[in-house]
Amino acid sequence: MRTLCFFEYLIGTSERVSFSKTPKHFTTFLHPQPNLDHSMDNVAYTQLLQSTASSQSLIHGKEVHAHMIRVRFNPCLFLQNNLLNMYCKCGDTTFARRLFDRLPKRDTVSWNSLISGYIQTGHTDRAMDVFVQARNANVKIDRFSYGTMLGICSRSGDLKLGKVIHGLVVVGGFHQHVFLTNSLIDMYSKCGRIDEATRVFDNAAELDDVSWNSLISAYVRIGLAEDTLKILSQMHQLEMKMNSFALGSVLKSCSSLKSSKVVGEMIHGCVVKVGLDFDVFVGSAMIDLYAKNGALNSAVKVFRLMPDPNVVVFNAMIAGFCRMEVEIENELINEALGLFSEMQRRGMWPSKFTFSSVLRACNLANAFEFGKQIHSQVFKNSLQSDEFIGSALIDLYSNSGSMEEGFRCFYSVPKQDIVTWTSMISGCVQNEHFESALSLFHDILSIGRKPDQFTISSIMSACANLAMVRSGEQIQSYAIKVGFDRFTICGNSRIFMYARSGDVDAAEKTFQEMENRDVVSWSAMISTHAQHGCTRDAMMLFKEMEDCMVAPNHITFLGVLTACSHGGLVDEGFGYFESMKRDYGLNPNVKHCACIVDLLGRAGRLADAEDFILNSGFDYDPVMWRALLGSCRIHGDIERGACVAKRIMELEPDASASYVILYNMYLDAGKQSLATKIRDLMKDRGVKKEPGLSWIEIGASVHSFVAGDKSHPQSHAIYAKLEEMLSKIEKIAYARTETLRFNDPSPEKRQNLMNCHSEKLAVALGMIALPEAAPIRVMKNLRVCQDCHTTMKLFSESERREIVLRDPIRFHRFRGGLCSCRDFW
Known part of the structure; x- marks a missing residue:
């Protein structure tokens, strides 16, 4: 009775519904001419309901239903199932259930429609209840019902229930249907049971292209790149059709292989052969693979050959310019920023990933002003609350030294995940706000968030810079408790913490206990020996590093050159300096050259050190001249020291270090009047000497x-x-x-x-x-x-x-x- 009243309401209001967007056939059927019969047959109603289901227009579907009641039409079961399907497709599962309960007769299609409707609206528990009711009612469940239930298990990761459904499939005799074979492969792979997925595949009575592509996706999902390539090879031999999703997934998985570039080129050839080289999904995967392997020219060629690149392809290319494992060149970063401008010229709408990638490019290129413009576009598009964009903005302002803006971006993100917290902590450490970093870490723990290995690494760096070894050890204990101590990045931070705290023995022990040492581990330990005056230990460790086939980087050579400088080993230092360029293709930067200047200066070869500066290409950098000035003081060369100090004052008129060194040099030589002139010069120029500060950790407190x-x-x-x-x-x-x-x-x-x-x-x-x-x-x-x-x-x-x-x-x-x-x- 209540249902009838509802339909009467629909009938009474149907004339007031706007039909400005209603298809022509709706107007013809629902508002016929006065001299025509109002009744319609099952076929006409079915066509109307299928049309409304496709367009998901609930109001039109209800009008069709109301019309059927008004003319007292008695629908067949087929039409009733179409009516039920319409309500499910339009998302009105509440009324669909009412209609289902009042059906005088139900078949398998009726049950499947209601189950699908609940799944589409996210009510998987209700869908499962309907499936159980169908089995209890002895309804003959078909393969589509089982496929739907396996899909629920795939999305929820419910392996136990998935195995039960698998058993029912076998008992029901449906296990030979390729449709269910594919559903089972997908279910087991998404539940993390690749062995079961492979067993289903191997025992299947029939396989199609979807079966092979599903198995490939399963292996890609768990990162078994080599096994994925074997399956792809078998597909090729059997002349199975490969779809773009499978090939794109294989390309992404290949990036973890040592020979990923060669393998990627082979698959690229296969992509061209099957005619998918213009597919945007495959194209973006190819760009990503080439970029990760440093083959930017190949990535650019793939990008330029795409006839109609979409946002995903542009995103892949922009991110590719920022994924170089070697030192980033500003020219490459400018290319990434240029692509962003090209996207806008084409009228494309940037995605969240676009903005985060472009902000990363701004960070790498130190293009902070451009980054601020991107920030304004982020704000204009109301994306500032996205956690990935928020992290990129925090990095942008942290790198530019604007910690106040960084904190403002941090607090504007409502969903602060651990990546956002880590970005903020890293920014504080980078800008020497170590106490703020420790405070943020305390906040993470107090609100119940779980820090990851990168958070632990950053906060241990804060402890290292404050020389708070006790606090660092407590954080290390926490890392061991949660299992982060096995991560190389945490081990490296632990070495750095002990080294900065002066405990070289503990740093050495940590290094020896590490299972997976990377170039950062070796470089940190070499630098530790260098800073503690253990020159020979640093050189022996460098030799051991080469024997282990670990390629040194710029930081490694900086540590070795520092060791030679502190040990007075001129010949050895020049040997490493030449090896850096000759054997490893690394171009020395200003810090490496400053080490050579310091090395020559400490050895008393002040003239050679000055000539080296003038020929180094870094004669504009005050770091080089400051290293020579320190040597001039050591050896009492007042005349040269005065000239060098004058040069530094021209380059850095507000820096106090050169004034102080020259002042002390004059005092050491007994030239009180000249020392007084330097002090007066500092006063006239408003240059203030940084006050000396010392601190010591006693228990849990730091005393300065x-x-x-x-x-x-x-x-x-x-x-x-x-x-x-x-x-x-x-x-x-x-x-x-x-x-x-x-x-x-x-x-x-x-x-x-x-x-x-x-x-x-x-x-x-x-x-x-x-x-x-x-x-x-x-x-x-x-x-x-x-x-x-x-x-x-x-x-x-x-x-x-x-x-x-x-x-x-x-x-x-x-x-x-x-x-x-x-x-x-």
Whole structure:
């Protein structure tokens, strides 16, 4: 009765429905001329219902249904099934169920229609209930019902239920139908059981092109590239038809193979032979494969041959320009940005992937202004809340140093996944906001998010830069607990953390325990030995790296050259410098050349170092001249040092380092008046010297000091301990010619010793607070001075304690009155 009322309502309102977009035949059938009979036959109603089902126009379908009731038409079962199918296709499963329950007679099509309707609207549980009801009602279920249920198992990953359906298929005698064979292969592969999928394939009574392509997709899905190629070869031998999806999937899987470029070219030939070289899906896969292997010319050729590239093809090419494993050239990145402009000229609508790829290109090319323009388009298209675009924007602003904008982008993403959090943490580490990085990591854990290996790597880098080894060890313990310690990236960060904290032994142990070392692992360990003055260890490790067939990169050679520089090995350093270009095809950058300048300068070959700068092509870079200026001070070449300092001041008028070095050089030579002029020049130009800051980690706390600092709660005890230590080393200093600075007993000199540098205060606190067996590790933001270096040697001898002092350039490990740098720094 309620159903009848509903239809009466439809009949009463049907005349008021707008027919401006109604097909002509609807107007003819539903609003006939007055002199025509209003009744229609099953065929006419069926055509109307099938038309509405195709267009998914629910209002038109209801009008047809209402018309059938108004003229009291008695539909056959075939027409009733079409009516049920119409409601299901239009998404009105509630009324479809009502109609189904009132059907006087149902067949297999009726049950299949309702099951399909529930699946289309996402109600898989209801679809499963209907399937069970059909079996309980002894309905003869056909292969399409079983195929539909296997599709549910594929989407949900319900292997247990899938096996039950498989058993019913066999019992029902449908296992020989190729349609169900393909459904079973798809179900098992999506549930991660490639062995079962292969068994179904091998035991099938009949196979078609879909069967082979489904099996290929299954192997591609789990990353078995070599097995995928074997199946593709068998298909080719049996002359089976390959579709574009299968070939595109195979091309994507080939990128993991060592010989992926060769294999890709072979498949490319196959693609051309079967006539799919213009297919956009296959074309985008080819572009991606060539780009990943560095064959950008081939990728560009494929792109240019595409007659009508769509957004997906453009995205593949843009991303291809940003996927080079070697150093990115700005010319290539500009090509990517040019493609984005071409997309806009063609009137294409960029996708989320387009924007994220273009933003990555802006990051690589340091095209921050262009990136900001892209950001405005992202905002215009209301895509700023996308997590992938949000991460790319965070990287953009982090790389440009705009952390405030980076945080604004971070908080504008409502769904902050772990990638977004990691991007923000990495940006903080990159811009030396280490405390903010640690705070973000704490927030991740507090809201119950699970960090990944990249998050762990970034936060350990923050601990490394702060020399917070205790905090780093706690994070390492967390990584072990969740199983991230096996990842190479975490092992590399752990090496870096221990190295930056001055614990070279722990770094070496971590390196030896790593199962999968990459070039970053070797480079990190070589650099660690170099910074700690272990020159021979660094060179031996480099030789071992070559024996293991690991190709060094720019960072590796920078570590080796640094080791040679700190060890005074001129010939060996030049040998590595030449090998870098000759044997590995790596072009030295300004940092490598600065190492050579430092190497020559420390060896006293100041003229050679200056000639090297002038011929290096980097004579415009202040880093090169600053390395020479430091050597001029070491060897007391005041005249050359003054000229070099003048050159640096022209290149970097606001940088204080060159002024300070020249000032100290004049003081060392006893030229007080010239030193005073440099100090006055700094005042006139508004150049301020960066204050010296030292810090030490005691337990879970970090204690920092500046020169003459008395703000610490234990200040009285610290100065008392320092007084005690200075009294001890005076006795040793009198017996050594190398420490004549300490032989001045005047009150003024004594006062200067007490108004000590920050590292002395930090060491004194370490002597008080740390156990005798624990080394004292102090970090400083400026280079250690000669007086403090000598003092630390004497402290290590008088107190019988190991002291590790890190400055921005290297580590000094003091033991028994000696330093690991051998006074060569």
